[in-house]
Amino acid sequence: MLHHAKLDKRFWAEAAMTAIYVKNRLPSPKIEHKTPFEIMYKSKPSVKHMRVFGCRTYILIPKEKRLKWDPKARGAGGDQSRCQLR
Template sequence: MLHHAKLDKCFWAEAAMTAIYVKNRLPSPKIEHKNPFEIVYKSKPSVKHMRVFGCRTYILTPKEKRLKWDPKARAGLFLGYEEVSKAW
């Protein structure tokens, strides 16, 4: 993942956590073609929010924290998922 995203080795922890997040949402033949997420939460996980590790993303600056002519967002890189929200 790091090589494909052309990222430095210092991002190995983020890459590992993202790989675990994705793996936990993949079906497994050992557990009746269900995934660990489905077993724990009793529902299928949504994959609509998933993105490619290292892709370009934009970070929104809240309206309260910017002036009228300030940019609404700044460029960034996708480095993983939040466990408690659908934010990246």
Template sequence: MDLFGQVNVLSINRNSYCLVVIDDFSRFTWVFFLFNKAGIVDQIKKKRIARQYSSVRTPQQNGVAERRNRTLQDAARTMLCDSKLLVFFWAEAINTAFYVKNRVLINKSQMKTPYEILYGHKPSVSHFRIFGCPCTLPHLESNCKFNAKADDCYFVGYVICMAYMVDNKKTKQIAESYDMLWLEENDTDARVGLY
């Protein structure tokens, strides 16, 4: 496991650190976002992990986690640049990158994805979407016949139960839902200047 941060831009949930935990056998990855370093101890206790220390300024001793950190950060940077969403979506981009990588990267020693090694079956990828793509979130009920029936949103991640996280442009909040109308074919340049 490895920690990166302090990120100079707080995430939407006001976090500035990311703890990356990797299963050595399957290479399945988990990420935990933290406001400060003090939260690490609680996360380690929840996962029942024995703490081991490496020497200061010797990233070579923790090569697997260091490489995974860099891979996740590079993927998140690319997704943020391509989507034209603001930097404070960095945690959502990293969360999306780890979610996808667990389900598509092949562990060369076993020729299976980390998800398949850990859970014993192939993961579904049919629900994958382009990070930052426009979508609409339907209202469950409307109190006026002529009010909008849906809000414009942008896809910003997955919830473990295969639901989606979207940034609602109207409410400026993150929402979770299964029910979306996807507009992936729309030009991503329409997102510039939204915030």
């Protein structure tokens, strides 16, 4: 995942957490083609919120912290920011 997304090795923990998160939302033949998420929460998981690992992200700048012609968002991730998006 890190190599494909062209990310530095320091993101290995995020890559591992993402892989586990996705795996828990994939059907398994060992549990009657249900997902671990379905077994635990008794409902099908949504995947609408998922994005490509390593894709560019943006942080919304609140109205109170920007002037009329200022940008509404700024890029996040990579070396620009140390925030973790969830």
